[in-house]
Amino acid sequence: MKLLQLQASLALAVLPFVLTLPQNIDLPLPSSPPPGLPPLAEILAKARGAPGGACCAALSFVLGPKVGFPLSVNYIGTSASFWSQQEQTVTPNCVVQPLSTRDVSAAIYVLSVVNNLTSFCNECKFAIKGGGHTPQRGAANQPGGVTIDLGAFKQVKVSPDRKITSIGPGSRWGDIYPRLDAQNLAIPGGRVAPVGVGGLVTGGGVSFFSGRFGFVCDNVVNYELVLPYGKVINVNASTPDLFKALKGGSNNFGVVTRFDMKSFDSGKFWGGFVVYPLSTMPQHVSAFVGLAGAQPYDPFAALIHSYGYTAGSWSIANNYEYTKVPAQPYPPTFKPFTDIQPQFLNTMRVSNLTDFTVEIAATSPPGRRQLFITLTHGLSGPLITQIFKAADAALQPIKLALGLVYSLSYQPLPTEITTKASNTNSLGLDASDGNLVLTLLGAQWTLATDDAAITAAANKWLAAAKAAAAKAGLVNEFVYLNYAAPGQDPISGYGAANKANLRSVSQKYDPDQIFQKAVPGAFKL
DSSP, X not given: OOOEEEOSOEEEEOSSSEEEEOSSEEEOOOSSOSTTOOOHHHHHHHHTTOTTOHHHHHHHHHHGGGEEOTTSHHHHHHHHTXXXXXXXXXXXXXXXXXXXXXXXXXXXXXXXXXXXXTTSOGGGOEEEESSOOOOSTTSSSOTTSEEEEOTTOOOEEEOTTSSEEEEOTTOBHHHHHHHHHTTTEEOSOOSSTTSXXXXXXXXXXXXXXXXXHOSGGGGEEEEEEEOGGGOEEEESTTSHHHHHHHTTOTTSSOEEEEEEEEOEEOOOEXXXXXXXXXXXXXXXXXXHHHHHXXXXXXXXXXXXXXXXXXXXXXXXXXXXXXXXXXXOSSOGGGHHHHXXXXXXXXXXXXXXXHHHHHHHHTTSOTTBEEEEXXXXXXXXXXXXXXXXXXXXXHHGGGTTSTTOEEEEEEEEEOHHHHTSSTTTSSSOOOGGGOSEEEEEEEEEESOGGGHHHHHHHHHHHHHHHHHHHHHTTOEEOXXXXXXXXXXXXXXXXXXXXXXXXXXXXXXXXXXXXXXXHSOXXXXXX
């Protein structure tokens, strides 16, 4: 970079106000845009007087019809593609739909420069949307600003030796798995078909294969990354500081335009759902503790143990997957669960990865109001029971909310998972944490008027669950970023050393702090 002299007063007329760039600006900006873009002064001059905001006008000049404004087909399509109603109703000034890494580079260049020149004005702040599955408002859709929708980045390319699969951040796992199933291949990825690639991988990621391969992020061997001001680099083991930072660092370092991931031979395996009455809870808790604390842990076992409240009553719904190929139905690992009777529903079968992820997705359709909140704690049957009781108590004031579906899920997080690559990710977990439980409270409902009450109930549950874990001496500070609620701090949950390292890497690769100040969504460093 070198100093770029802007010797004119450039007043960019915008709606609903005017941004004025003062004379004789001396800022450490790139001397020229990325290849193929017009000079910066021309970009800014063309934006003068254009409707839709300074940044949107500049982006439209550079990217043309790839920038959509309210009421356009592109804009409406992006809004409708978010999972939660909270995100669907956000209204950015414009939506950018890049078709290539070059387009992303151009957009980030414009946004970096204009944010810098305008001291990070609200209308130039931006969000990055992959699959759009994070529920909270503003996570990947910027109110009154710019949303970059990576939905066109759906590439799935398998290397000739089948060991690496390159995927796009705009894909949903339901886009990827059918193409890999057809080749008897798999990659560690999301367990719900409509979940997006970008957010899940950069937030860590848990998969059906985590017992064998660790967190999803542990299986990335290379990232194609657009840095502030549009520079495109490949991030891998040759850049170990940034490589580690991206494994859990979310959207804090740039825009990932490609993930190169380890793939492996796979095929059909055994899995599905079984639903039981709440009266069987004691047997389930005992079975959960036995599976999660087994020495050795069965690396082929994947379990989501859930309690769901809908239509006025609780039930237990367990999702079991046993990823060994050839398929092994009803393996001994799951026998303590599958022997429990009565069973209201049983979908256990041998099928492919796509089918199982579509099945889970059916329990949480798009277009509803959504909430996630989470904690991690040590493994204990009495604590699991206490946390459920706290969830039931928090439910009482809100159980008549229209359309309410309320759930509490427990997932084993044994050292078999957390130690696979603990030195090369930023999550901060290692063998000293012991066997953990990843716990998620989720809610779906219909009316925005119930938001405050349901959020308050969730926070009440979290406080009670934390207190119970503290009393049992089983507190763990890790907060899984992909389940975290606004107000939680997953970055601090990685530990002081990892947080400091993330901040240091951010200062090195983003000295102007574009992705801290101009990208407010998700969780900042």
